[in-house]
Amino acid sequence: MRVETPVEVVLLLASPRHRYEGRPADGALPADGPELRDRIELRAGLGIVGDRYFAARAHVHATVTVIGVEGLEEVGRPLGAAVDPAATRRNVVLRGADVEALRGEPFSLQVPGEEPVLFRGYRPANPCAWMDHEVAPGAFxxxxxxxxxxxxxxxxGVLTLGPAVLRTTRPVPLPAPPR
Known part of the structure; x- marks a missing residue:
């Protein structure tokens, strides 16, 4: 991969339980222990060790979700709300690159002291109706x-919070902010 982009891993989430089940008005199910992590372990083709989608056949090509914090900040502006990235239930939250441009692309993330973790981006992680309840009205x-x-x-491989290098086959700069 030819293009290196410095990024920051701002959040890592691994949850053994799917908490957004049933009706959003009933609220999320309680967590089974801590979900926010300083470090996660990944296994090729299986996902994040300890996460609800680890080795889940129904989630082939979707075992890890990655989102950009800049997009969440843009979501929050018109809603008049600060978006808590953890409420989106995405596993890896990055700052510094256009994550949406990774669809259909190979990429890697490398944190200091660890080998790069290779990924293949597949489809969009589309929001669900729970976002209106857990993030803010209108977030969906x-x-x-x-x-x-x-x-x-x-x-x-391993990912940790803090600085990282995103390697891609083409540039993934952040889009210009709206005027």
């Missing part, structure tokens, strides 16, 4: 096109 619609990308790890 506002997150369309900014919900991140579903991907699979193609190598074993």
């Amino acid at each position: 619609r506002a997150m369309r096109g900014r919900g991140g990308v579903r991907c699979d790890p193609e190598s074993d």
Whole structure:
């Protein structure tokens, strides 16, 4: 991969339980222990160790979700709300690159002291109706096109919070902010 982009890993989430089930008005199911992590382990073709989608056949090509915090900030502006990235339930939240451009692309993330983790981006991580309840009213619609990308790890590895390098086959600069 030819293009290196410095990014920051701002959030890592691994949840053993799918918490957005049933009707949003009933609220999310309780967490089974801590979900926000300083470090996650990934296994090629399987996902994040300890996450609800690890080795889940129904989630082939969708075991890891990656989203950009800049898109969430854009979502929050017209809603008049600060979007809590953890409420989106995405596994990896990055700052510094256009994550939406990773759909259909190979890429890698490397944190200091670790080998790069290879990924393949697949389809959009489309928002669900839960976003209106857990993020802010109107978030479901506002997150369309900014919900991140579903991907699979193609190598074993580790990600940690903090600085990282995103390697891609083409540039993935952030879009210009709206005027």
